[in-house]
Amino acid sequence: MFKLLLIEDDVTLFQEIKERLSSWSYEVYGITDFSQVFQEFTAIKPDLVIIDIQLPKFDGFHWCRMIRSHSNVPILFLSSRDHPSDMVMSMQLGADDFIQKPFHFDVLIAKIQAMLRRVYDYSTDSIELKTWCNATIDFQKNTVTNELGTIELTRNEMIILRELVNQKNKIISREALIKTLWEDERFVSDNTLTVNVNRLRKKLDELGLGRFIETKVGQGYMAVEEGSVL
Incomplete structure (x- = not known):
């Protein structure tokens, strides 16, 4: 079972996404203290991170930068901000993909499945x-x-x-x-x-x-x- 860390402060949206992803047999974790996001990431050791840009304390760009400086875990931004510079910034910081809210859940699950398949199946490549x-x-x-x-x-x-x-x-x-x-x-x-x-x-x-x-x-x-x- 893959572990997903959903860094989202909207409790209603978090619960909705968690319920939908859990129905696909993903183990979904949230953040309990938004000033300690990196520490919780380190403790959970997720296989994929989904992160919003607008968060309490520090924004998603800050935490993406910190996570990427220590890990190559796939990172997917999920944000209501729609300026092209936000997507560019997320990619420059090392994110793998970006979905704008509101979104269709089928798109989210398709991207998650593709990212997990690409990252964890790819590691079995026989040519090293x-x-x-x-x-x-x-x-x-x-x-x-x-x-x-x-x-x-x-x-x-x-x-x-x-x-x-x-x-x-x-x-x-x-x-x-x-x-x-x-x-x-x-x-x-x-x-x-x-x-x-x-x-x-x-x-x-x-x-x-x-x-x-x-x-x-x-x-x-x-x-x-x-x-x-x-």
């Missing part, structure tokens, strides 16, 4: 290591290492890198990446993929590798080998 541009990619540890150091990627970032590197020097369409990441592109904003790729590039820049992920306007993205970029 791959070399690209003189860097070693560890698919099990979600790390990339070269002579400049080691970076740690989120699952989304690693899945994007895996898809691109496994078909290096070949353009992978945005639609194909979205389907790999979220399974049903009907529920995904195109901007979500852009933010994830930009976040991946920013991390790869720490190792001097960001420029080897090329954008092909109107087509998609391509990973190239060192020496093939001017």
Whole structure:
């Protein structure tokens, strides 16, 4: 049974979501002290976190930043705030997806199922290591290492890198990446993929590798080998 942590201060909405998710055999936990969200997260050790932006004490961005600095657990924002900058901010902080309230429960459950399947089934991949541009990619540890150091990627970032590197020097369409990441592109904003790729590039820049992920306007993205970029 998967454990889900629902960080939501609206008691009525929390109970409604908890009841619906429990009917799908998920074990749902809430927060008892909104000044101690990270401590409760650490104690619960959930398999997935659902978090609102507007919370008592500190907002969801604060707690997302703290959780992501210590864990790669999948994070899904669930918020009534509808400004595009809120979604962009959540993705930049390491969230995996964003749903705007009000929402249809079928969309929520579809996203949760896809995220859990993607994260926990993906960990059984038999290919653990791959070399690209003189860097070693560890698919099990979600790390990339070269002579400049080691970076740690989120699952989304690693899945994007895996898809691109496994078909290096070949353009992978945005639609194909979205389907790999979220399974049903009907529920995904195109901007979500852009933010994830930009976040991946920013991390790869720490190792001097960001420029080897090329954008092909109107087509998609391509990973190239060192020496093939001017």
